[in-house]
Amino acid sequence: xxxxxxxxxxxxxxRREIARILRIWTQTLIPPAxxxxxxxxxxxxxxxxxxxxxHGFTYMQYIxxxxxxxxxxxxxYGNISSSFFGAKFGRFVEEMxxxxxxxxxxxxxxxxxxxxxxVIVGALVLVIALFFTDLHVAHPIxxxxxxxxxxxxxxxxxxxxxxFAKKFDDIALVPTFVLTPLTYLGGVFYSVDLLGEPWxxxxxxxxxxxxxxxxxxxxxxxxxxxxxxxxxxxLVFVVGLSFVALRLLSRGxxxxx
Amino acid sequence: MTxxxxxxxxxxxxxxxxxxxxxxxxxxVEPGDFYALLGPNGAGKSTLIGILSxxxxxxxxxxxxFGVSIHKHRSEAMRLIGLVPQExxxxxxxxxxxxxxxQAGFYGIxxxxxxxxxxxxxxxxxxxxxxxLQARTLSGGMKRRLMxxxxxxxxxxxxxxxxxxxxxxxxxxxxxWQFVSxxxxxxxxxxxxxxxxxxxxxxxxxxxxxDQGRIVQNTSMKSLLATLDVxxxxxxxxxxxxxxxxxxxxxLRTLDDHTIEAEMSRSHDLNSLFAALSSHGVTVTSMRxxxxxxxxxxxxxxxxxxxxxx
Numbered sequence: 319x320x321x322x323x324x325x326x327x328x329x330x331x332x333r334r335e336i337a338r339i340l341r342i343w344t345q346t347l348i349p350p351a352x353x354x355x356x357x358x359x360x361x362x363x364x365x366x367x368x369x370x371x372x373h374g375f376t377y378m379q380y381i382x383x384x385x386x387x388x389x390x391x392x393x394x395y396g397n398i399s400s401s402f403f404g405a406k407f408g409r410f411v412e413e414m415x416x417x418x419x420x421x422x423x424x425x426x427x428x429x430x431x432x433x434x435x436x437v438i439v440g441a442l443v444l445v446i447a448l449f450f451t452d453l454h455v456a457h458p459i460x461x462x463x464x465x466x467x468x469x470x471x472x473x474x475x476x477x478x479x480x481x482f483a484k485k486f487d488d489i490a491l492v493p494t495f496v497l498t499p500l501t502y503l504g505g506v507f508y509s510v511d512l513l514g515e516p517w518x519x520x521x522x523x524x525x526x527x528x529x530x531x532x533x534x535x536x537x538x539x540x541x542x543x544x545x546x547x548x549x550x551x552x553l554v555f556v557v558g559l560s561f562v563a564l565r566l567l568s569r570g571x572x573x574x575x
Numbered sequence: 576m577t578x579x580x581x582x583x584x585x586x587x588x589x590x591x592x593x594x595x596x597x598x599x600x601x602x603x604v605e606p607g608d609f610y611a612l613l614g615p616n617g618a619g620k621s622t623l624i625g626i627l628s629x630x631x632x633x634x635x636x637x638x639x640x641f642g643v644s645i646h647k648h649r650s651e652a653m654r655l656i657g658l659v660p661q662e663x664x665x666x667x668x669x670x671x672x673x674x675x676x677x678q679a680g681f682y683g684i685x686x687x688x689x690x691x692x693x694x695x696x697x698x699x700x701x702x703x704x705x706x707x708l709q710a711r712t713l714s715g716g717m718k719r720r721l722m723x724x725x726x727x728x729x730x731x732x733x734x735x736x737x738x739x740x741x742x743x744x745x746x747x748x749x750x751x752w753q754f755v756s757x758x759x760x761x762x763x764x765x766x767x768x769x770x771x772x773x774x775x776x777x778x779x780x781x782x783x784x785x786d787q788g789r790i791v792q793n794t795s796m797k798s799l800l801a802t803l804d805v806x807x808x809x810x811x812x813x814x815x816x817x818x819x820x821x822x823x824x825x826x827l828r829t830l831d832d833h834t835i836e837a838e839m840s841r842s843h844d845l846n847s848l849f850a851a852l853s854s855h856g857v858t859v860t861s862m863r864x865x866x867x868x869x870x871x872x873x874x875x876x877x878x879x880x881x882x883x884x885x
Contacts, residue, residue: 319650319683320683322683323682323683324683326680326683326684326685327680327681327682327683329680330677330680330681331680331681333677333680334669334673334677337673341668405666408664408665408666408667409662409663409664410664410665410666412630412660412664413664413665413677413678413681413725414681415629415630416628416629416630416653416656416658417653417678417681417682417729418649418650418651418653418654418681418682418683419650419681419682419683420650570632574629574630574631574632575590575625575630575631575632
């Protein structure tokens with residue numbers, strides 16, 4: 319397909335994905351907003367007021383970037399895994415498989431849809447956070463790039479999960495047993511500098527730590543890890559997972575018999 | 576020499592569980608043909624169609640759509656095909672109009688042109704009044720017609736219909752065939768699989784019968800039907816026929832008090848049958864063919880093929 323026709327096909331997938339997000343907004347947009355509001359009330363206001371400052375910021379200010387990034391990650395992952403698996407389960411993924419569309423268009427379309435949901439939810443959570451605390455974005459470009467890269471990494475991971483999934487339970491397993499623990503241990507609620515050894519070193523193996531800290535650096539200007547390292551980690555994951563996802567699509571794993 | 580609409584060359588498929596679904600299928604479909612691909616359940620028809628539409632990976636062999644290899648130039652080949660699959664495979668929560676417009680989008684057709692085509696084909700398939708309702712609210716027949724409209728969005732040169740009328744009532748089935756015959760007359764090559772053999776007999780000019788992964792017959796419908804040398808008639812009688820006459824070349828059986836079955840050569844005249852029955856005091860009030868001719872041939876060919884394989 320030519321570049322122009324690929325662009326039409328890409329636009330079609332993205333439009334369909336965004337239409338899906340908006341059609342089921344009570345499942346895609348409202349729950350994360352409610353959950354994060356509770357986090358802000360309980361951890362930020364009630365408990366946070368007794369914790370004091372962290373890296374020169376109130377506890378509420380400190381956890382806002384972590385909670386925003388947590389929403390972005392979980393919603394990007396959840397969007398692509400449920401949408402793509404739903405397409406497999408309902409067999410309408412075949413609409414794309416029988417078309418002349420290239421595999422990279424399918425992948426990019428679904429990833430763009432998932433990143434879009436991550437960004438919408440992240441923006442909603444950020445707006446809610448402004449009711450609880452003042453925030454000034456220290457580095458807008460780094461903030462933007464960390465959001466896009468973080469959401470892309472977990473969109474790709476969600477896509478790989480959906481390709482392998484055979485039943486709906488399979489797309490719930492990874493978020494429950496991998497994503498949630500890694501997110502909670504990824505410096506959302508605390509600075510890993512507070513941890514002693516070996517926990518500090520172990521925490522450095524958690525990719526979510528780098529995403530949370532890249533975003534926190536963008537918003538607050540503080541980070542537990544070097545910002546360059548954080549971006550290298552995210553880029554490595556984007557490249558690696560893209561390669562895996564495209565390979566799975568080209569071999570037809572879980573899609574073509 | 577014209578390029579065939581479809582040229583399948585020694586196509587094989589062995590699934591991961593060891594099942595050999597296609598054992599070296601080769602066939603050619605000429606442009607503009609209305610071609611029947613028949614076979615019992617599990618014969619390999621859907622596997623063949625799956626490979627042609629790139630939903631199934633072949634083990635070996637190749638196929639060309641209008642001279643374009645499905646393996647070497649998948650994208651270009653897929654642009655030429657429209658597929659109406661056996662199972663419903665659209666998002667039930669989307670609207671028929673959106674389903675059609677999106678399908679066109681996957682082929683790189685812009686929204687303005689796609690909207691015009693969606694309106695055209697949804698109207699032709701009598702679905703326009705349902706175009707903006709969720710697809711799940713459509714009846715079974717409407718869902719089948721929606722899949723035909725969707726397959727037409729890229730205006731394919733080769734339309735493959737995999738049992739499109741399964742479970743559809745006679746009126747809708749006729750309207751579907753009217754539409755498909757129309758697009759065939761306009762130049763689209765059509766490949767049809769169906770279990771309603773009278774449909775295949777009426778619509779298709781050429782036929783392949785596939786069983787156990789092999790082509791057991793590949794010829795024109797006319798020549799195939801000409802090979803049928805025996806016909807079976809069902810004769811309705813007003814009362815129990817008693818002892819039936821013995822006629823050379825005719826096998827007569829009493830099915831019940833009101834029905835007789837007569838199996839005879841096509842060259843045998845019916846007058847002698849009626850004369851013999853009349854002389855035995857049997858009055859025939861009506862008669863019909865036991866099954867349609869293609870059905871009879873189909874059963875014989877499949878059974879014959881299995882006996883040879885055994």
